[in-house]
Amino acid sequence: MSFWHPFADMAAVSQSELLIERGEGVWVFDSDDNRYFDATASLWYANIGHAREEVADAVAAQLRKLEAYHTFGDFTNRPANEVCERLARLAPVDDAKVFLTSGGGDSIEVAAKLARRHFVNLGQPERVHLISRTHGYHGTHGFGTSLGGIEPNVTNWGPLIPQTSVVPYDSLEALEAKILEVGPDKVAAFFCEPVIGAGGVRLPPEGYIQGVADLCAEHGILLVIDSVICAFGRLGTWFGVERWEDVRPDMITFAKGVTSGYIPLGGVVVSGKIAEPYYTPGGAPMFRHGATYAGHPAACAAALAVLDIYEAEDLIPRGRELEGPLADGVNSLADHPAVAEVRAGLGFLAAIGLHPEADAAAPARLVAGAREQGVLARAVIGGVAMSPPLTSEQEHIDLLVEGLRAGLDRV
Numbered sequence: 001m002s003f004w005h006p007f008a009d010m011a012a013v014s015q016s017e018l019l020i021e022r023g024e025g026v027w028v029f030d031s032d033d034n035r036y037f038d039a040t041a042s043l044w045y046a047n048i049g050h051a052r053e054e055v056a057d058a059v060a061a062q063l064r065k066l067e068a069y070h071t072f073g074d075f076t077n078r079p080a081n082e083v084c085e086r087l088a089r090l091a092p093v094d095d096a097k098v099f100l101t102s103g104g105g106d107s108i109e110v111a112a113k114l115a116r117r118h119f120v121n122l123g124q125p126e127r128v129h130l131i132s133r134t135h136g137y138h139g140t141h142g143f144g145t146s147l148g149g150i151e152p153n154v155t156n157w158g159p160l161i162p163q164t165s166v167v168p169y170d171s172l173e174a175l176e177a178k179i180l181e182v183g184p185d186k187v188a189a190f191f192c193e194p195v196i197g198a199g200g201v202r203l204p205p206e207g208y209i210q211g212v213a214d215l216c217a218e219h220g221i222l223l224v225i226d227s228v229i230c231a232f233g234r235l236g237t238w239f240g241v242e243r244w245e246d247v248r249p250d251m252i253t254f255a256k257g258v259t260s261g262y263i264p265l266g267g268v269v270v271s272g273k274i275a276e277p278y279y280t281p282g283g284a285p286m287f288r289h290g291a292t293y294a295g296h297p298a299a300c301a302a303a304l305a306v307l308d309i310y311e312a313e314d315l316i317p318r319g320r321e322l323e324g325p326l327a328d329g330v331n332s333l334a335d336h337p338a339v340a341e342v343r344a345g346l347g348f349l350a351a352i353g354l355h356p357e358a359d360a361a362a363p364a365r366l367v368a369g370a371r372e373q374g375v376l377a378r379a380v381i382g383g384v385a386m387s388p389p390l391t392s393e394q395e396h397i398d399l400l401v402e403g404l405r406a407g408l409d410r411v
């Protein structure tokens with residue numbers, strides 16, 4: 001087997017893969033035509049569901065017209081311009097500009113470099129420190145790995161970027177103490193997922209996100225909201241962070257749901273405060289950063305078609321409408337002897353934490369049990385997570401709960 005899967009135990013996977021052959025709405029089918037409810041929306045991104053003709057047609061039309069052309073320097077294309085205009089209008093960011101990338105990890109690198117450059121531009125080059133949270137996941141690139149809060153992801157690589165700190169994900173006191181310890185005039189930015197996803201669906205405590213925004217404002221620290229998972233309806237709003245009305249991030253990283261995964265695309269919404277010097281003659285020297293495929297017209301055409309679907313079908317609010325039904329469903333499993341904790345209730349995503357006595361392989365057994373019932377859930381450390389397509393209905397949530405119950409019986 002030549003394909004080395006990401007985040008995979010290849011010793012096991014090389015004996016047995018799950019070959020997904022096709023998709024249809026909330027379902028995917030394997031090579032034996034077994035049907036599964038895609039309760040994870042693939043990897044937290046298939047928000048509109050699979051195999052929508054409108055998106056395929058839009059991408060095909062773009063590929064026939066102009067399959068790709070770079071956007072370095074003064075080059076651009078219509079889909080890239082249009083998608084940035086739309087996202088800038090929708091984002092809860094003042095005077096927003098949009099820097100496009102190929103995915104979430106790319107976007108984190110952009111945000112980290114822009115944060116540091118911002119302070120270079122302001123004559124404060126010593127402001128380089130970046131703070132993030134335990135359980136946080138910000139991709140697997142250089143800055144993103146250094147900012148990671150999932151222990152096994154950040155160890156065994158040798159030294160990472162030293163000017164980074166991870167603080168307990170749920171404590172404003174810990175964040176403030178870290179800022180004071182490092183020195184506020186040394187801290188460039190704080191990276192924060194509104195609801196932590198890959199780290200096991202960790203909801204922020206009441207007042208936490210607003211408190212973070214206040215602390216950042218007080219100390220002149222840039223607030224980077226990592227909405228790679230939480231945007232595009234997952235929390236029931238365009239960028240997730242609108243759930244906290246007064247919070248205006250300096251940057252928002254996005255990817256995944258922007259195209260519902262049909263073609264890879266990511267980006268950073270950047271506030272005017274940061275972008276303005278680059279847009280001003282004689283302002284900051286150019287931002288010497290960019291990916292070959294930034295503004296790829298086929299990816300942007302996919303995004304435009306997906307944004308049209310979100311709007312036409314009013315899918316964005318569904319993340320909020322469905323959060324109660326999902327939480328009710330998963331909470332109905334709280335009495336199961338294998339369950340230690342249910343984490344749900346903010347957005348259309350949830351997790352079950354298993355009892356600490358459960359062995360490290362228990363999440364994989366749970367997922368295997370659910371899979372046999374035709375439900376795809378996602379193993380996370382110490383538990384299982386779900387984030388179904390926004391097109392899901394109550395009947396699918398019921399199916400998910402039954403699949404999870406069967407999986408829990410295996411634990």
Ligand SMILES: Cc1ncc(COP(=O)(O)O)c(C=O)c1O
Nearest residue numbers: 103104105137138139226228229
């Ligand atoms: C919050 C968050 N940030 C960044 C990333 C990295 O995105 P990508 O895998 O597209 O590089 C992810 C991926 O799951 C994520 O959940």
